[in-house]
Amino acid sequence: MFPGPELYAAVLFLTVLPAAYLIRAVWSRLDRPSGRWLVVTLVGMSGWSVSWALMLLFEGYRLSLWSFNVVVLFASVTTIGWLFVTIEYTWQKQVEHRIVAPFLIVPAVVQVLIWTNPFHELVWRPGTFVDAQGVLHPVHGLGFYLHIGYSYLLVVAGLVLLTVAFVEREGLYRKQAFLLLLGGFIPTVFPIAFVFGMIPTDYLNPTPLGFLLGTSIWGWALFRYQLLKTVPVARRMVLAEMSEGVLIVDDGNVVTDANDALHEMFDLESDPTGKPLESVLEPYEGLRSLIQSGTFSDERITVELNGEPRHLTVSKSSVTHDGGTGGWVLVFNDRTALFRYEEDLELLKGVLARVLRHDIRNKLNVIRAHGELLAQQTDGQHAKQARTVVQTSDAVIETAEKAKAIESLVEADRPLYDTDLVHVAGRTVDWATEQYPDVDIEFDAPDQAWVRADERLALGIRSLVENGIEHNDSDAPMVRVAIERTDDTVTLTVDDNGSGIDRYEQRVFEGEAVDQLNHSTGLGLWLVNWVVRNSNGATTVTQTETGTRFVVTLERRFPSESRAVDACESEPGSR
Template identity: 35%
Template sequence: MAVPPELIGGALASLSVPAAALLVLARNNLTRPGARGFVVTVAGWTGWSIVVGLRLIVESAALARALNSFAVVFVSVTVLGWAFLVAEHVRGRWIELTWRRLVVWLAIPVGLSVVAFTNPAHSLIWGEATRTAPHGTIDVAHGPAFTVAAVYWFLVSEGAAVWLARDALRAEGASRRQGIALLIGHLVTVPFAYDTFAAFPPAPHVDLSPVGFFLGSVVWGAALFRYGTVELAPILREATLDEMCDAVVALDNDDVVVDVNSAASELFPTDGDPVGRPARRLFAEFEPLDELVIDDRPVENPLSLVVDGDRRHFQVTVSPVTAGGVTRGRLVVIRDVTELIHREKELATAKQVLSRVFRHDIRNDLTVIRGYAELIAERTAGETARMARTISETTDELATTANKARRIERTLERPTEAIDLEVTSLLESSVESVRTCHPDATYDVDLPSELWVRASTDLEAAFRNAVENAVAHNAGPDPTVRIRSRREGERVVVTVADDGPGIPHEELEVLERREEAPLSHASGVGLWLMTAVVECSDGDVAFDTGDDGTTVEFCLPTASGRNRRERKRRPDDPGTDPSDRAEPV
């Protein structure tokens, strides 16, 4: 008993449902490389299957011929979409569709479609011997244009398949799995699409290509859920991930593992492929990590775990992965910072030892040297007394440099509280402190009666260094320093200008590079101190230097207007170093 062609046609058309479902699933991922080609290919499968089914259902021979023309269109759509999918997958990036590229890609398909729809006028696609009757085509006689079309379809489609196969062989991990899944989905359609089974038709020339598209849709659908073919981890460049020392794990919104790199595989060994497993199973042996990762919020936390019997320290970062404003999953990056923490502890220990040496041993030795030098200077005369005074002055300079270095260390490690400070009183106090050691200099001070900033309590030390440097390193007969302050919007600008020789270029370079370099005298340490204090106050400091002098410009945030208080000099004030009370620094 013959099967009615309408029934066969309905069955073939219904096979397009899985492909249509893939279109729905992939529609929110069009920003992913390869997603557009995926959608176009599946759309071609869907249209092709529907046309094949309708050709067996319709009773009009004219309508059946029109459906043949639509079949040419959907074949071209399928081939182009497949080639575009492969191109973006292999390259791993979005391909911009310029007008020139669109013309190149669409020229032949559009031309074939036009020839197909105008076939009754020239018979270039289907020859005159082709017989079309109700419920399908009985005899097919292909014209020369169909041969050209078939060669074009074959070269583009199978050329892309070969390209994808070569890339999958070179790739690893998720990229290889995704490539193989795409390739299998294509290959199962090939024998049906090329009419391999046309010699055994259940009805007059029944096209079985919808069966192949059904199988391909099943394979791609499984890949979509199993490997995230166009979802969270589309076409990951595995080589880049595997070069990372950090362990990287990609999760979807259901906390299922989508991808891992080599470092993660070594850190979390599993039996078999971890992809597709719940995150809780992957992190089962590391409960603290499991709790961090399962939390939906972004995370950046230190974590200590026991790995292979050893205590290791990690920095864990969990970030959302979004596309089109929608969260698609999360990326977990686990960085091993064990060696860094050990190194930091070693440096902290070394710093404590050196600080103790500077505080006690060297400072005490300098005091002894200075005392003996002063005694020699008092009890001798001539060249011997002069050399003794030089020794005494040098020990003073070394002590001052050490004091400044310790203040820089304290400022950087334990920044003092930012409070409201009155700039005019701090500048006047700084000038008077420097004037006691350098009374012969000229101090041109022009300041407003009151000006407030929000800054570190070490700010006066920075001002005092600026004034001291302006005078101490000016060998002119009448050193002059000009101090000004003004308010500009939400900032207060303080300038300290001198007429000295300028700051050596190499010292300014050290500040710009933020690299250690030998500092030839106390001025260099003072520049570091000014910079450290101002930056800890959320401000900026600039140096404009030349042969005619130097201008130091401090730019600081204005005070909020609340809790203003002028800092009082007390022995226990955190902004006052005991060594600073002896002499200006």
Template identity: 30%
Template sequence: MPLGVSWLAIAHFGTGVAILGLLGPVWSFRSRPGAQLWAGVVVLMAATTFAFGASLLVFDQGLRLLFEMAALTTLLWTAVFFLSFALTYTGRAHLLHSWWVRCLVVAQGVGTALLLSNPVHRLLWTNFRLDPVLGSATVLYDKEPLLFAVAGVTYLVVGIGIVVLVETVASYGPSYRRQAVAIATTPLFPIVASLIWLLGIGPYPQLNLVALSFLPHLTLDVYALFGRDMFELPPGLRRAGERAALDELGSPVFIVADDGRVIDANAAAVRMFDVDPDPALGRPLDDLLGQDLAMAAEEQRVDLLVGGERQTFKLVFSPFETRSGLHGGFTVIMQDVTAEIQRKQRLEVLNRILRHNLRNDLNVVQLHAQELELTLTDPERRGHAAAIEDISDELVDLGEKARWAAQALEDASYHSVSLRDVLDDVVRDVRANHPDARVDLDVGASVTLHTDPEVLTLVFTSVLENAIEHNEEGEPQVTVTADDGDPDSLRIQVRDDGPGIPEHERRVIEDGGETALDHGSGVGLWLIHWGVTLLGGDVAFEVAQSGTTVSIRLPTTGGPRSE
């Protein structure tokens, strides 16, 4: 078997060694998504290059045919590994089991079988012959149409991988535009080289330089994938994180196209509505839920039968745009508000009982107590009647305060308000109810807020009454000051000379809830907390031996705080 040494073969071996050297950058990231498949791509490209290089040294036609088939076989499967890498790296590994990827793999398998059995059926090429050039064992053969079909499938497999990578890298933003261009450019080298060989273009149609084109192809890939640490933070991890976050949501979420067809659904949606994800894709969400949805609205409430139970959902529609700025569709978040509605209904009933039934009954109790106090002659019994009347008065007042609070907190309306005007009215009413108390107001007439005056009145009435009613001094003293040094917020401080708010009362507010063992003695502090929170501010209590300071911060351009 005559052997010839040529610079062309040496170039192939040198290229193969250089390609294997590109395994280095990926080694430290071998546990990352797609890294092992990338190593497989590099190894197959190197194997193809070494096979082509070795074939250029073999002048025995039979053995030369074996090297040619080996090189072409590794070339076909390099494309398969490249597509697998692209899908895994970009977080689409689940598509490896899709029907269309399986079809492409089967097509490459059929191409491989045809290639290896060509000496028998001659469907891919005929007239295989040695035609040395440049001192190398190059060959010529007559290419049949089926060989072009096999090459076309290989181009398709590589092209899909390139599109997937370019789309993902481009999504990283303008700073990765060069990497996207590099990935889009890389297939040009092997594609052009293979087309020149397939079509027999140029003075040496027997030269196949596809293997040599791998070096610039892989070099650009390495720059694109490693030049900006994109293997340290691969999109597959980001996509997996996004998917996990979506699936971890307890609420069902649907992603729908502009025409209302389902694009994606999270695990909660699949589980709650017992739908198969694949058949659900492409179906109108209206049909899936059995409801006419108005996605142009920000939200919609629907009643659905889930697991044999009637449940109420609030659907929140959030439009999203494509990267080109066009409207792409909607994210539909379904919040189960059944318990919330039932709780609201119970509260409305209890509130009605508190406002009407209990108040009416207490009025009857008051009348009887007053009658007893007038008719009884025994001082001790008259005292009991007076105590009943006083407690009844307190309960009626508490009911009125609860009614006022419920209405104010429910129907808040925001506009520009003079803080001094609001506080003047509050102080006047408090002084009328507590004539022995002294309330000093040190607030400028020019201080204004964009807020709800009714809620503001509720808050400061509660603060002042709490300071006075829990003060055991004969003449309680309260001072109200305002600091408008911050253009974005206003701090109002209310200082009293009372014993201070008990620590367990403050802890209940700070913890955000009451228990059977740890609770407050009234609603005053809760009204302060609810009102200030609704106005977008915060409240703090500072207790000292000299009294309590309630510090309230409110935004000057406020509005209702979103829950």
């Protein structure tokens, strides 16, 4: 017992409600791949259901035929929308209008044939009639078969794309692809059952019920598995966007994929896909030898590309499949500009080092010697000016020495040594007491405190003490150095009673950018920063009620594990 046409028409009207709800949910995601085309598909499904319902309600031949023509229109809307849902979902980008336009040609031709059918009868042949229940019984012509064939071609193409996506993807994205595929497959099967006479009642076309099931499944994918919200990054798109050249080979060393950057980097005249790796890299003997080894990362090699030497870094990683190696991924990065910059930088460092350590120092020693001589041979204002020359020369020479130390501190992978911080800081305090007799210098420390630190630690401590003395504008300058131990760390605290530290000086320890307007006034604090950073320690600077406090925290070591470093012995007082 089947419902009558009017009752079935009412059911078809109700099937539109879930689609309308889903359209509302998708509307906020129209800018995502597949979003707008899913709306088009749902509109096509809804229009199909409403038009078929109207055909059942209309009694006259003309209105029933008109409704059937509109069914064909919405069927085309549905299939085109479905195809581009799958294309954008698998490509993960919105397609341009110029790509869509060719797909509209056949539906446009079919619509012209349908609405001009009385003149040629290529869609509905003679013998088409409406029965007593208002159901149209068409006799199909060539134009209708063109519509059916084209529609199923689009539907099957979309199903194939999603099947491939389902096979290739994993986890959440595989579930998305499966539900999208299932929701499109069910409405495809239902019309086939109707066309081949498997439904005993002519008006009971189950296609809208297939739409209802498909819409429900898509709604599940939308809300449960974040369809159109959480989307997979397409492998092809990633490869295309990479600036590095990528070459993928199988376990037989046959190239299976290569991106555009690789084509451009090696100026390949043809697609290397399907060719043996040896033949693709035949002009580059050194490169062929390198990749014959196992996996490696960022190996440097120089090859001649386009007639000039290029410096590349090459990485090789394995692709595993079912517990075994299924191939290799080679990544080529052209570092020519960076390597040349490094070479120029090393040359510049060498030139500056020679100028600072040799040329300028020698000339300053000459100036200093003449200043001392003038100070001894003159008196009064002239002697005072001569002593200023000597002091300024000493300051510049000391700056050059600090620059020399910093040059070594910025090198990577510097070794660390076990050092008695109490011994090093104590020698620094002794030196400062002798050099600055007018400054009250206090020292509070345990018997010993071993730390893991850079060999330039003594120079860093000296710079902190000097900073507290030389920038102290108090009438009775005071500097206090204290060392405290915890279970895991040792802290060195340097307090002064000056007017405080400038904000620009604090930025040295905060990693902020330095420019011509915002920078430290000397190299001392930079030297402290690099020494502590190389020692895997930390430095904090705070303003206190009486002045400025520097706190350096280092890793603690223990006497049974430790060995003093001679290099730390020579820093205080050396010049």
